[in-house]
């Protein structure tokens with residue numbers, strides 16, 4: 223089976239800062255993989271490599287067997303940001319955010335067709351935001367905004383979703399609702415990578431996890447990575463103790 227995500231010997235730097243070194247990672251379709259590590263451990267850089275927004279020093283990245291540029295062009299990969307990067311004062315509503323997931327499919331007129339509107343309606347329904355479809359994005363709660371961006375990925379029909387801190391700032395019921403939704407997406411065969419520095423909530427969401435400290439320090443089933451004896455490896459406590 224072609225892996226959903228395949229990273230071989232990937233190294234990325236920003237000037238003299240080596241953000242990722244010699245990373246190998248294979249994630250099969252339909253899996254939810256946590257990408258865990260402290261601030262600065264390279265999680266965002268890995269996502270940038272998967273979305274073709276950073277140039278690696280060396281190594282190879284494949285999304286469903288193709289290059290990240292192809293995956294991006296065909297809308298196979300969607301990014302669900304932690305902070306949405308949209309000015310809260312910017313006049314855009316939930317429906318328009320979700321419609322952005324269809325942009326890659328719109329013709330030269332950029333005018334959405336019936337199929338695009340239907341896909342947006344279905345995505346809104348799925349994340350339970352139908353009733354807030356015309357709400358300005360600046361007037362949403364953090365949890366609602368996250369769901370709007372997950373809906374954008376659903377409308378895009380992306381096979382691979384990259385989620386940045388999906389539980390940051392959301393309450394427990396919202397966390398449970400987001401977890402259930404993400405598990406459903408995985409059950410449909412989509413692949414999810416979930417970046418976080420917080421281990422909370424991962425056990426119920428992820429099948430597996432990779433721990434980064436600018437390189438892969440651990441990768442395996444979620445219960446293995448979260449085992450108490452591995453926390454030192456995941457967070458680098460073993461190195462601190464040796465100092």
Ligand SMILES: Nc1ncnc2c1ncn2[C@@H]1O[C@H](COP(=O)(O)OP(=O)(O)OP(=O)(O)O)[C@@H](O)[C@H]1O
Nearest residue numbers: 236239241259260261262263264265266267268419
């Ligand atoms: N544009 C940039 N220019 C220079 N250095 C950068 C840039 N982006 C990231 N870095 C550095 O690369 C390393 C990895 O950063 P990255 O953002 O990938 O980590 P992260 O795990 O996503 O962190 P966080 O949890 O804080 O978001 C860090 O040392 C960071 O300071």
